[in-house]
Amino acid sequence: MKKIISMFAAVLLFVCSAVPAFAAQAPGEVSVVINSPTAVEDKPVYENNLDITVTNTTDHTLNNLVCYLSIVDVDRGFSYNVDEFGPNAYQTHSITSLAAGESASVVIPVKVTYVGQFKFLISVVNPDTGATPTSNALSVHMIATSHLNNTLVLAVSITVSLVIIVGVFLLMNRRKQLGKQK
Numbered sequence: 001m002k003k004i005i006s007m008f009a010a011v012l013l014f015v016c017s018a019v020p021a022f023a024a025q026a027p028g029e030v031s032v033v034i035n036s037p038t039a040v041e042d043k044p045v046y047e048n049n050l051d052i053t054v055t056n057t058t059d060h061t062l063n064n065l066v067c068y069l070s071i072v073d074v075d076r077g078f079s080y081n082v083d084e085f086g087p088n089a090y091q092t093h094s095i096t097s098l099a100a101g102e103s104a105s106v107v108i109p110v111k112v113t114y115v116g117q118f119k120f121l122i123s124v125v126n127p128d129t130g131a132t133p134t135s136n137a138l139s140v141h142m143i144a145t146s147h148l149n150n151t152l153v154l155a156v157s158i159t160v161s162l163v164i165i166v167g168v169f170l171l172m173n174r175r176k177q178l179g180k181q182k
Contacts (some may be wrong), residue, residue: 029062030098030124031055032135040112040140047111052122052135054095055103065095066125067106070134074117095124115144 035051050069056062072078093106108122120138125131 028133029056029058029126029129029131030065030133031057032067032122032124032133034120034122034135034138037138039138040142042112042142043144044113044115044142045111046140046142048109050108050110050120050122050138052106052108053103054098054106054124056098056100059100061100062098062126062128063096064127065098066127067093067095067108068123068125069108069110070121070123072119072121073114074119076116112140112142115142117141 031054033053033055035053037048037050040046040048052067054065054067091108093108095104095106098104106122110120112118118140120140122135123132124134
């Protein structure tokens with residue numbers, strides 16, 4: 001009985017110590033970095049390009065890599081359809097061949113019309129291995145602003161006030177004249 005318990009304990013110890021070693025992630029085959037902009041804090045509508053660098057970190061050529069944009073709405077806790085951030089943001093961008101140690105630049109145009117806090121991420125899919133490394137997160141903070149033209153608002157408010165004052169004055173004079181006629 002002691003031998004069975006000892007054997008069971010040895011197997012359990014082996015499994016507990018070996019699983020993390022076997023489950024450790026293999027080093028990434030691709031490095032993805034958003035170069036510019038480094039952060040965005042602006043008023044809607046913001047329109048710009050995301051400049052990305054994809055680097056092959058393996059010792060062999062990678063073929064048919066596909067880059068795409070992901071957007072997370074931090075305030076609301078969900079992701080958006082990418083096509084809501086510009087007509088070209090949802091398109092995938094292909095890298096046909098990337099030699100060992102070589103880098104490629106990818107440009108993804110975006111247009112932000114929403115107010116809120118967002119995170120933009122770029123993912124690169126290797127269809128041969130299924131690996132999908134993701135870039136650093138780009139923080140995007142769009143600030144709510146008023147779209148009113150201050151000069152126009154001031155001119156309209158003064159004009160309306162003057163029209164009301166003149167109208168009240170004319171009505172009061174008319175009442176006086178009607179009162180005198182009786």
